[in-house]
Amino acid sequence: MEVDIARIQLLTQALDQRTNGTEVSDHILEKCNLTRETIAPSAIAYTAHQEAMFVRYACDALGDITFAAQTGLQFRSASSLTAYISKYSRDLRQVMENTSRFHKIIDPALMFSLRLAGNFATIEADWKDASFARYHRRTEFLLFTGLARMRALTQTNFFPIEIRFQHEVGDKKDSFQKLAGCPVVFGAERLEIAVAPSALDLPVPTYDPNLRAHLLEYGERVLAERRSPKQKLRAQVEGLITRSLPGTVINADEAAANLGMSPRTFARRLKDEGVSYRDIVDDLRCDLAQTFITNGMPLSEIAFSLGYSDQPAFSTAFKRWTGQAPSTFRGRLNFPKSP
Template identity: 55%
Template sequence: MEVDVSRLLHLVETLEQSGTNGETVDKVLKNSGLTRKDLAPTAKSFSYKKEVLFVREASEALRDLTFGARAGLTWKVSNSLTGYISKYSKDLRAAIENTARFHEIIDPAVQYDLRISGNFAAFEVRWKDASYAKFHRHTEFLMFAVLSRMRAISQSSFYPIEIRFQHEVRRSAGDFQKLAGFPVIFGAETLEMILPLAVLDLPIPTYDLRLREHLTEYGERLLSEQGRVKQTLRSKIEGILTSALPARMLTSDEVAASVGMSARTFARRLNEEGTSFRDVVDELRFDLSKTFMKDDMSLSEIAFALGYADQAAFSTAFKRWTGVSPSSFRAQD
């Protein structure tokens, strides 16, 4: 899936302003599958996955878990279709509801809904492609970027009641709250932003009914013309496995049943994609283990979160992946 280049340019600018040098920026780009040519003035779009990887690599280069959140909080201008629809909506509630309809045009991974409950509103984000849920730093970027855009179009520096993330960050939780200036919750059941009801009534000064109607008509046309982005079986599996964690790693038969396949068909389809269920589980565990280490989780917590019987079993697997023990790997950081 290709996405607009403007967010990547903003992320690169944020990294450059973080006191790092050009060599580090080039290394982060390279590790994300990008080059300086991808940032040329003629560039229009690039792979969504590369943006996700850039946030992770930049956070690791800076040794700063809050990089994605910081970049999100300074994201002001969106030149996407949904960006313009929100800009010309009547109030913040209309902007959220109008753009939710067309968000899948610009983002292959998530969709969102506005839920009203009692005296607050929940801006709830759900994964269309749950394989992206493992990229915690990019998830933080997206949520804080949404908040920044809401503030920008309403020209109001309002504060949410809280933002809730499903993943954990352990000792760094206070850093996120200090950065945000309001409660930031980790380990929640749902990925969402909780807003005071009054925020939904904030007027948007750039409201233009005619332009908004023209853009939504165009959006409807795009939706009818574009087919649904087809997920690979591997992506579906990663999403199912990630959703079942912590502590429970589903079996091949359980996941096959979840996607409506027999065990034989399941194995054959994975083979056609050049992989196996065991490889998917192994690579997902390895990827998540590195993220959990960055999140300051203890080795016993990581072993539990990834569904290992004990810390020793996790340590054996990690040494097979990297050639070094988890504690040695962490000491190298």
């Protein structure tokens, strides 16, 4: 599952600037099985998972969960087919319609759609591979990148009505709102950017109808030839669990029923992938718990979100996963302790 190489080139450059050197970036690239050479301009793509991990590790290294969003706002241009289709579109409406159609070419994990609702319009994002919903820093990076691209294409500094994320960031909300220059909502029902309908009429100065028609034709051929990657069962299960949160984690039988399988077939298929349902639940809970702690959420709220009866039960599980108590993990991040 590959994404535009221009994004990690920007992320690496931004991290180098923040750390006044290349040592931190090089270390994180190595952790993501990347090197300076593999992301050099001759390269065209890397995996979505590598992007998600690079963004997470970079924010952790800086102790700044807004780094991804900050860097996303610096994104101006890309060399992908969808980027060129957008560049030669008539206005922002056409940009979003084309993005809805062709974005899967550059990021098969995520799809966009334009939705009109009365006195506002939304550019709504949906996870085709819901296992990526756990990577909050990458999600923030993508939406802030989208905002930067809309501004660059229209050559205006317009502000959305609202940017909405489904995850929570504790007391860090104001930092994201300050970056965006508009209200930023966390814990929303949908992942989306809401804009005034008039914003859809913002012209794209580089509009070229002939080039756009040619690129659209080519894009349709690429879509016709491209096969959607088949999701592993584990990824589908992670998506089901993520959607059942906060407060509840569906059991194995419910997951099997959702996927149209008998419990026995479900267990066998997971075993073929070398994993059990309990493994998936524990791994996802552990990963989300660390992200929620990094986001500054109170431990009691994290316990509820992950489906535990109380905070002590969550703390016991966290210590089993990581070898340390949640409060110890939080202390090492230099966050204030939650009540």
